[in-house]
Amino acid sequence: MNKLTIPKFLLFFISTSMMAQIDVSINDSLVLSLPQADSLSDLMPVLFSNQGCGRCVTTENFLQTNGIDFIYLNLEMEENRTIMYQAATRQAGKSNISILYPVIIYKKEVYYGETPLLEFLESLKERIQLYETSRPN
Numbered sequence: 001m002n003k004l005t006i007p008k009f010l011l012f013f014i015s016t017s018m019m020a021q022i023d024v025s026i027n028d029s030l031v032l033s034l035p036q037a038d039s040l041s042d043l044m045p046v047l048f049s050n051q052g053c054g055r056c057v058t059t060e061n062f063l064q065t066n067g068i069d070f071i072y073l074n075l076e077m078e079e080n081r082t083i084m085y086q087a088a089t090r091q092a093g094k095s096n097i098s099i100l101y102p103v104i105i106y107k108k109e110v111y112y113g114e115t116p117l118l119e120f121l122e123s124l125k126e127r128i129q130l131y132e133t134s135r136p137n
Contacts, residue, residue, distance in 0.1 A: 030072070031079040034086050040071055041105040045124065048084040048103040050075040055117055056102045062121045068128055075101070088112050107131075 037046045045063065047070050049056035063070045073080045084103045089095050091110035100113035106124065114120035 028074045029077070030074070031077055032071075032073065032083065034083050037071075037073070037083060037087065037105055038108050041108055044068070044106075045070040045128070046073060046105040047071065048073050048075055048080060048087075048101070048105075050101050053101045055100070058117060059102045059104070059121060062118070062125075066125055068125065 032040065032046075040046055045068065047056075047059060047063070049060060049072060051074070060072070073084070075081050075084060085099070087105055087110045088099050088103055089097060091112075098113070100115075103110065103112040104124070105111075106127070111120065111124070
C-alpha cells in the first residue's frame with residue numbers, strides 16, 4: 001500500500017469542487033481543510049508528516065508495512081501546518097501546546113506526541129483492524 005491513494009469517488013463525495021484542484025498522484029502537494037480531514041479520518045488515518053522527521057518516517061513505514069491505507073499531508077505546506085495545529089489544539093482544548101510529530105487523525109480523534117511510538121502504532125493498527133472486521137460489507 002502506498003501513502004495516499006484516495007479514490008476519486010471519495011474526493012467527489014467530499015467536495016466536487018476540490019476534485020479538479022487535487023492531483024492525487026502528487027502526494028506532497030495535497031491540502032485538505034479540517035472538515036475534509038475529519039471526514040476522511042472516518043475511513044482511514046490522516047497522517048501529518050514532516051520530511052526529515054524520524055518518527056514520521058517510522059510511522060509511514062509502519063503503516064505501509066502493515067497494509068494500512070492512509071492519507072499523507074506534508075507539513076512543509078503551510079496550509080497543512082495550520083490544519084494540523086487546529087486539529088491538535090481542538091483535541092487538547094487549549095491553544096498553547098507542544099506538538100511532537102507525527103500527528104494522526106483517525107475517527108476524528110487526534111493523536112500527537114504519542115510515546116512510545118511503536119506501542120501507539122500497534123494499538124492504532126488493532127483499532128483499525130477491529131473497525132474493518134466489524135464494518136458491514
